[in-house]
Amino acid sequence: MEIDLKYYKTKGIYTMNGFRVIVLPKGSFELIQMQVGKILGIATKSIFEDAMSTTIYSFLTDLIKSKQLKLHSEEKSEDEIFSLLYSMGLGKISVLSKDVDSYNITVRDGFNSILPDITSINSCFQMNGVIAAVYRIMMKRDIKVNENKCKSTGDSDMDWFKVSFLDKAENFNYISQPSYSLEDQPFDKIEIGKYSSDMLINSIPIEIVPVIFFPYLFSKLRKIIGVSVHGIEYGIGLAISKLYSQYNLQDAVAKYQTEGLDVLSPISGLGLIKTIKNNQGSIEQIDVYDSFNSLHIDQENEKRCFMVSGMFTNLSSKIFGSSYKLYESDCSSINNSVCKFSFE
Secondary structure (H helix, E strand, O other), X not given: OOOOEEEEOOOOEEEEXXXXXXXXXXXXXXXXXXXXXXXXXXXXXXXXXXXXXXXXXXXXXXXXXXXXXXXXXXXXXXXXXXXXXXXXXXXXXXXXXXXXOXXXXXXXXXXXXXOOOOOOXXXXXXXXXXXXXXXXXXXXXXXXXXXXXXXXXOOOOOEEEEXXXXXXXXXXXXXXXXXXXXXXXXXXXXXXXXXXOEEEEOOEEEEEEEOOHHHHHHHHHHHHHHHHHHHHHHHHHHHHHHHHOOOOHHHHHXXXXXXXXXXXXXXXXXXXXXXXXXXXXXXXEEEEEOOHHHOOOOOOOOOOOHHHHHHHXXXXXXXXXXXXXXXXXXXXXXXXXOEEEEEX
16 A cells, blocks of 8 residues: 655645644653653553554554455455554554464554653553554454563563454444545655655654544543543643654745644644734734644533644744743634634
8 A cells, every 4th residue: 555645835844645643752652651650640551552443443444445455365364454554653563472362562663662661551542552453453352462471561572462363243433534625736845755764854854644643642532531531632732842842843844835833734733823923023822723623522611722722832942942832712612713822
């Protein structure tokens, strides 16, 4: 299967083979898991396994429905899907051995095992979900994935998993991807490359995830902790923005001729970001069209873009030289035409 990653300037979004994805700096999904883990502890494991399994299962299902991904022999299908996931920056998956009821699998350079401190427990909850999704698609059976060794514990140079096949077939969670009318041509200034095991966009090592991951994850968390999830989302935005702070964003601002925070559109595909200035040339407001953070799968009528608020707030000092705290006044999730962020 050929990988087709494109950025659309007029929408401020990335698509992979026609479906919207979010592009985040390497280490983002580790930080997201850590932020939730601080609040929910061991419950984080089942939440992230399910969120990533549902996301990848839905994405692969849509690729099959669109006839871009065809399942052939098991070995050929494995190779094709593993190659796709590797291109998304999720890690290099290999099958070491197989028997009737289980497989032994390794993941090198996994996106879920690069924790900054050595931990006492295996941590690849999200990779468990990725692997489960692959074999649910291929085998049409329920799957149990256990991580036997984890790079984050310091006793292995890669992650080791055992996949067990259960007797029962299941109707697995599926969420359709949001559709967009993309009549414009992809923006050809975006630099997409590869270095060692890393996918690079604008020279930043990145990880790619289908956009439905976030509304699904935040919806699950809201059911458990209520509106306190908004604080977690805001903290996630702050944490991820620190990863961006490692890179010279001013170069990207100049290259794409953006107004500061607008650069997050070509860097990550968060949505089309527009900075509004007053007559004196000072920043008055930031608008985000097609904000990934306003997408939702529940029926709660509320503003959504707390993760984006955190990212804007923390990156404002990096880009503008002054720190601004932003809050969302309008949100497309409550039927406003655009998500609007103002300074406190």
